[in-house]
Amino acid sequence: MFSLKRLYEKTVPTPPSDYVRLDYVTLKQFVADVFKALGVPSEDAEVAADVLVAADLMGVDSHGVQRLKRYTGGIRMGSVNPRAEVRVVKEGEATALIDGNAGLGQVVAFKAMRLAIEKARKVGVAAVGVRNSNHFGMAGYFVLQAIKENMIGGVLTNSEALVAYTHTLSRSFGTNPVAIGAPARYPPPIIFDAAVGVVPIGKVEIYAKEGKKLPLGWVIGPDGKLLEDPKEALEKKAAVLPLGGLGEEMGGHKGAALALIVDLLSGILTGASWGKGVRHTLSDTPANVGHFIIALDIESFMPLEQFLDRVEQLKSYVKSLPKISEDSEVWIPGEKAWLTMETRKHIGIPVHRNVLKELIDEGEKAGVKFNVKMLKETA
Amino acid sequence: MFSLKRLYEKTVPTPPSDYVRLDYVTLKQFVADVFKALGVPSEDAEVAADVLVAADLMGVDSHGVQRLKRYTGGIRMGSVNPRAEVRVVKEGEATALIDGNAGLGQVVAFKAMRLAIEKARKVGVAAVGVRNSNHFGMAGYFVLQAIKENMIGGVLTNSEALVAYTHTLSRSFGTNPVAIGAPARYPPPIIFDAAVGVVPIGKVEIYAKEGKKLPLGWVIGPDGKLLEDPKEALEKKAAVLPLGGLGEEMGGHKGAALALIVDLLSGILTGASWGKGVRHTLSDTPANVGHFIIALDIESFMPLEQFLDRVEQLKSYVKSLPKISEDSEVWIPGEKAWLTMETRKHIGIPVHRNVLKELIDEGEKAGVKFNVKMLKETA
Numbered sequence: 001m002f003s004l005k006r007l008y009e010k011t012v013p014t015p016p017s018d019y020v021r022l023d024y025v026t027l028k029q030f031v032a033d034v035f036k037a038l039g040v041p042s043e044d045a046e047v048a049a050d051v052l053v054a055a056d057l058m059g060v061d062s063h064g065v066q067r068l069k070r071y072t073g074g075i076r077m078g079s080v081n082p083r084a085e086v087r088v089v090k091e092g093e094a095t096a097l098i099d100g101n102a103g104l105g106q107v108v109a110f111k112a113m114r115l116a117i118e119k120a121r122k123v124g125v126a127a128v129g130v131r132n133s134n135h136f137g138m139a140g141y142f143v144l145q146a147i148k149e150n151m152i153g154g155v156l157t158n159s160e161a162l163v164a165y166t167h168t169l170s171r172s173f174g175t176n177p178v179a180i181g182a183p184a185r186y187p188p189p190i191i192f193d194a195a196v197g198v199v200p201i202g203k204v205e206i207y208a209k210e211g212k213k214l215p216l217g218w219v220i221g222p223d224g225k226l227l228e229d230p231k232e233a234l235e236k237k238a239a240v241l242p243l244g245g246l247g248e249e250m251g252g253h254k255g256a257a258l259a260l261i262v263d264l265l266s267g268i269l270t271g272a273s274w275g276k277g278v279r280h281t282l283s284d285t286p287a288n289v290g291h292f293i294i295a296l297d298i299e300s301f302m303p304l305e306q307f308l309d310r311v312e313q314l315k316s317y318v319k320s321l322p323k324i325s326e327d328s329e330v331w332i333p334g335e336k337a338w339l340t341m342e343t344r345k346h347i348g349i350p351v352h353r354n355v356l357k358e359l360i361d362e363g364e365k366a367g368v369k370f371n372v373k374m375l376k377e378t379a
Numbered sequence: 380m381f382s383l384k385r386l387y388e389k390t391v392p393t394p395p396s397d398y399v400r401l402d403y404v405t406l407k408q409f410v411a412d413v414f415k416a417l418g419v420p421s422e423d424a425e426v427a428a429d430v431l432v433a434a435d436l437m438g439v440d441s442h443g444v445q446r447l448k449r450y451t452g453g454i455r456m457g458s459v460n461p462r463a464e465v466r467v468v469k470e471g472e473a474t475a476l477i478d479g480n481a482g483l484g485q486v487v488a489f490k491a492m493r494l495a496i497e498k499a500r501k502v503g504v505a506a507v508g509v510r511n512s513n514h515f516g517m518a519g520y521f522v523l524q525a526i527k528e529n530m531i532g533g534v535l536t537n538s539e540a541l542v543a544y545t546h547t548l549s550r551s552f553g554t555n556p557v558a559i560g561a562p563a564r565y566p567p568p569i570i571f572d573a574a575v576g577v578v579p580i581g582k583v584e585i586y587a588k589e590g591k592k593l594p595l596g597w598v599i600g601p602d603g604k605l606l607e608d609p610k611e612a613l614e615k616k617a618a619v620l621p622l623g624g625l626g627e628e629m630g631g632h633k634g635a636a637l638a639l640i641v642d643l644l645s646g647i648l649t650g651a652s653w654g655k656g657v658r659h660t661l662s663d664t665p666a667n668v669g670h671f672i673i674a675l676d677i678e679s680f681m682p683l684e685q686f687l688d689r690v691e692q693l694k695s696y697v698k699s700l701p702k703i704s705e706d707s708e709v710w711i712p713g714e715k716a717w718l719t720m721e722t723r724k725h726i727g728i729p730v731h732r733n734v735l736k737e738l739i740d741e742g743e744k745a746g747v748k749f750n751v752k753m754l755k756e757t758a
Contacts, residue, residue: 090679090680090681092502092503092676092679093472093473093501093502093503094472094473094502094503094504094505095502095503095504095675095676095679095680097679097680097681122472123471123472123473123474123502124471124472124473124474124506125473125474125504125505125506125673126473126504127503127504127675129680152643152644152648165697165700165709166709166710167702167703167707167708167709167710168700168701168702168703168709169700169701169702169703170700170701172696172697172700180640180643182643182647182648190639190640190643192636192637192639192640194630194633194636194637197630198623198629198630199630215628215629217629218629220703224703224704243622243623243630243633243634244577244622244623244630244634245624245629249594250577250594250596250597250624250629251573251577251578251622251623251634253710254573254622255622255623255630257571257573257712258571258573260569260571260693260697260711260712261559261569261571261712263693264531264559264561264569264690264693265531268561268686268689268690268693269531269561269677269680269681269686270680270681271681271685274693275693275696294504296474296506297471297474298648300469300471300474300476301469301474301476301508301648301649302469302476302648302649302650306650307647307648310647311643311647314639314642314643314647314653314654317551317654318544318551318639321544321547321548321549321551322547322548322549323546323547323548324546324547324548324599324603325603328546329546330544330545330546330547331545331546331632332639333636333639333640
């Protein structure tokens with residue numbers, strides 16, 4: 001059912017001639033070196049680099065190394081604290097509230113999940129709230145952190161406002177992703193990782209670049225009209241519709257409410273910013289992003305071996321469902337990302353030539369030589 | 380911003396002449412008496428009746444007293460155990476696994492949430508898995524149970540298969556609702572309670588009764604076509620599409636994955652049935668429904684008073700967002716249900732004349748006189 005030999009990419013570089021393929025190991029080293037050069041302690045720099053490159057490996061290119069300059073920029077502007085010491089503000093047997101000290105979100109969330117795992121190992125489940133953090137990249141990374149410890153992980157975060165709440169017009173909530181996952185006996189594990197908007201804003205940017213029309217129902221303009229023109233959408237800072245779309249007929253109120261609930265847990269409960277209050281990393285004040293992180297010990301409910309068997313049964317069940325057409329494929333949550341990771345470990349991470357230039361620039365500014373192995377140019 | 384004096388109903392009886400208005404207090408007593416007559420211990424019967432009538436009060440009519448005969452039928456058929464003794468199979472400081480002993484889902488879930496609240500009070504957060512339960516009615520009820528104790532509640536359950544997983548055709552997962560809520564300083568509290576399908580099957584039944592066409596994108600037929608005819612949809616046992624709709628363009632894969640995740644926690648992790656294995660209450664074997672219930676102690680993160688202030692700020696924020704049109708209203712999750720409850724406590728619960736007959740019949744069969752106060756006929 002699942003073959004590591006199958007080459008598959010969730011997102012395919014288009015056009016291929018605009019991209020190069022970079023080896024993920026040396027790329028990760030380079031990114032870590034840049035962070036270190038900017039004052040990030042070695043261990044933290046390795047974590048931040050691992051999260052960024054993992055996003056590229058798993059096909060979440062928007063959250064990968066193309067965002068490096070967002071984080072280095074934040075460090076240079078002072079909104080991101082490279083030497084942040086994460087502080088536990090409040091602690092119970094199964095809970096903690098962490099102040100991220102305006103550190104890199106990747107590092108703060110990693111430490112929060114590590115603490116949640118420790119606690120869950122003792123008492124079965126733990127919830128860790130985080131305030132004063134930054135954008136942490138791909139939520140699924142921290143779920144995978146729990147999965148590696150044979151736990152179920154749940155990760156929520158708020159983010160700068162982009163989604164229009166139902167019956168409203170403007171960007172009022174973040175795309176506030178929800179990620180939940182569990183280990184499996186065989187790869188891939190199950191990793192659900194979804195923003196609560198219909199579509200990531202990055203996809204609108206791609207449509208703009210490629211000169212394609214947006215499907216009606218992705219984006220709403222400030223005048224309440226659904227927009228088809230991606231350039232107009234970006235210029236007007238139009239809002240993304242919540243999962244379920246416009247109004248209530250197709251369940252848009254469910255997606256909008258979910259955005260609010262993620263902010264309730266990540267922002268309201270933790271003392272972080274929320275709604276329009278969440279800042280972009282490249283801003284004059286700390287973003288004060290909030291996260292909410294859960295680890296759940298499987299053995300507190302059922303023997304791990306039995307659970308892993310049952311997960312495989314669930315995966316087989318999904319794979320054997322009657323398909324809508326012969327050529328359609330039915331996917332387990334996280335499977336596309338996993339296949340992409342296996343593929344890109346072999347053939348390299350596709351990096352746009354413009355991003356390549358930026359990376360080299362970032363290296364120069366930080367005094368780090370760009371000695372990343374280029375596997376081949378895509379063609 | 381919120382007035383108890385405003386009359387509002389989330390679902391309006393149509394046509395009004397087909398309905399009577401029943402007083403909720405005596406209706407609840409009647410339902411409890413029927414359960415008691417069927418052997419349900421007094422305290423459990425009160426809980427089950429309260430859950431059913433709360434659904435009617437809150438406008439979730441499909442989960443209200445019109446379902447009484449489903450539960451009494453289950454007791455008569457032997458698939459529901461009226462004298463079920465809920466058993467804790469496995470227990471940790473912050474977790475428990477409960478066997479519902481095929482009891483009424485309402486009673487089992489109530490006890491599971493009560494245990495979760497007790498544990499969360501001690502260690503900050505608790506997760507309780509439940510197997511061998513039955514359909515528990517409205518998920519939001521158990522969230523409200525946590526809210527009354529000034530906690531955040533999270534409630535998941537699986538249910539009999541109705542939703543088509545993305546790129547597949549048939550009913551493979553339940554509508555697997557997710558409910559999460561938090562207390563507020565002033566009513567309403569925040570209660571998100573949403574199934575992961577685009578629409579509840581009950582709505583398709585209403586469209587069939589009213590002879591209306593379905594919006595394209597609610598239901599998919601066994602041949603892969605989107606259906607407009609509600610009668611055809613019901614006859615063919617067509618599947619409801621996941622939140623986000625058909626395919627992946629509007630995020631349908633997110634809704635489908637969420638259905639799977641709810642089953643992972645409620646079914647796979649607890650040892651309950653899952654997927655197509657979950658039975659209807661009126662079946663020859665126990666349904667073996669699974670639930671997953673979380674209680675979170677707010678004070679473990681921030682002083683309650685501060686949290687309640689922040690929740691009011693969140694509510695005001697949502698209410699003041701620029702609206703899509705003058706006459707549209709922006710709702711806080713759970714607000715419609717809350718207003719409906721306040722309204723129906725005054726003017727009574729609308730019960731269809733056919734359902735009224737059924738209730739009287741149920742009373743007669745159980746030897747319970749139907750002395751429910753009729754407030755007035757709607758007109």
